[in-house]
Amino acid sequence: MASMADLLTDAEFDMFRKVIYDESGITFSSTNRSILDSRLKEKLREKQLTSVQEYYRLITSNKEEMKIMLDSVTTNLTRFFRNQPHFDALVHYVIPHIIERKKKTGDSVIKIWSAGCSTGEEPYTIAMILADILPAGFRFQITASDISLKSLMVGQQGFYPESRIAGIPQKYLDKYFIKSDKGYQVKSDLMATIKFDYHNLRNDSGARNLDVVFCRNVLIYFDEAAQKSTIDRFWNSMGAQSYLFIGHSESLFGMDTKFEFLKTDWACLYQKNI
Template sequence: MADLLTDAEFDMFRKVIYDESGITFSATNRSILDSRLKEKLREKQLDSIEEYYRLVMSNKEEMKIMLDSVTTNLTRFFRNQPHFDALVNYVIPHVIENKKKTGDTTIKIWSAGCSTGEEPYTIAMILADVLPPPYKFQITASDISLKCLMTGQAGFYPEARITGIPQKYLDRFFIKNDRGYQVKPELMQTIKFDYHNLRNDSGARNLDVVFCRNVLIYFDEPAQKNVIDRFWNSMAPNSYLFIGHSESLFGMDTKFEFLKTDWACLYQKHS
């Protein structure tokens, strides 16, 4: 077996990955795709990239598994704390003010590209702590990686993974055992983990807050715009969008308004 993908093989997989997910592979991250695909060949005991390509193209489940294997899943609890400070001090008070006008008491949140669940569990802990009655919340957590979703759904994290969680939240929301920390059922039931490819419409509507952090960087500009437009369609009037601190909608033709708070920058849908 050759050490590297040929240019033709690289282009072949790069195209199908882009067409199916919007994720872009370029010369700079070609080595990632190369190593992940070679791993798949070893797993499947196949002799050539062409064989694996035929398998992927003829089997929808294998396509999902392949897309899962080429994604990067870096995350941690309370990642980029200023976003959560803005959520508590700015977003939630404004969402509640708007809810008072309609009588709706449920705040709907989407954690898109949730990876292994640290982000939605962070949001859930914060809201369970600060949300005044009668308000409650529902979180949908989605990802293209089935493996990551299973970790999130299980709600179990080894000790090395719980770094950054305040002690009061660890005590309140986790059960410690000799292998690590298990999220308590009452917090787990506030989150629905769901497979979703951002290439497609999620079907969600009237969301109050969307988190999609450090995901857009894997898309080219047309794919980014499609994702952002779908977020707009899924969100309620006067709702809020968080993207990664290294990401920006600057220069993109979008209806979202840039919002600079005392804690962090985010985007707002007014109407």
């Protein structure tokens, strides 16, 4: 088998780059070509194939193999309470405004989407916060989605080794986790508030009237066209006076979008202000 350095010819790189983009919106460029090379080399070894052309024929003829391939080329870096200012803004600004609005309409359910949830740390962080601060009579539903099936399985199991729980305040660990010799298990009551679901952001999720969408550190893997399409789909899935959180290194500046930039005392985010 070819070495990693010469695994992909330019034509083969373009072939895989195109199919990955068409299927997921994820963009590979010459700067991260080595990542794609190494991931494909692993898949050839795993499938006992001798050429990338064989693997290409496999993924383009089998939808499940395509999902597995997309899973293998994604990067899943996350942690509990990542970018704390976002959660401060959620607690001190977003949730109070949503509660005030919903009291006027009689709606008592807050609906949140954690898009690109990876192994579940983000949706569980949101769930702990809401379970802690929501007044009586209000409840919440969180949909957590990702393109990585392996990551979703971790989230669904809700078990994290000690090395992964850094950043969780002790009061939350005591209240929402069960400690064991091997790590921490999220309690079933909190797990029941989150639905983990496979979703490709290239497609419409079917969700509507969401109050909050978190999609942090995902858009950086998309080109401008895929970013715009994704943001437009978020707009369609969200209700009036709803809120969008994206990564601190991401921005909608210069994009033709209906979202309004919102600067709070804690963090910057975006609002569907209709």
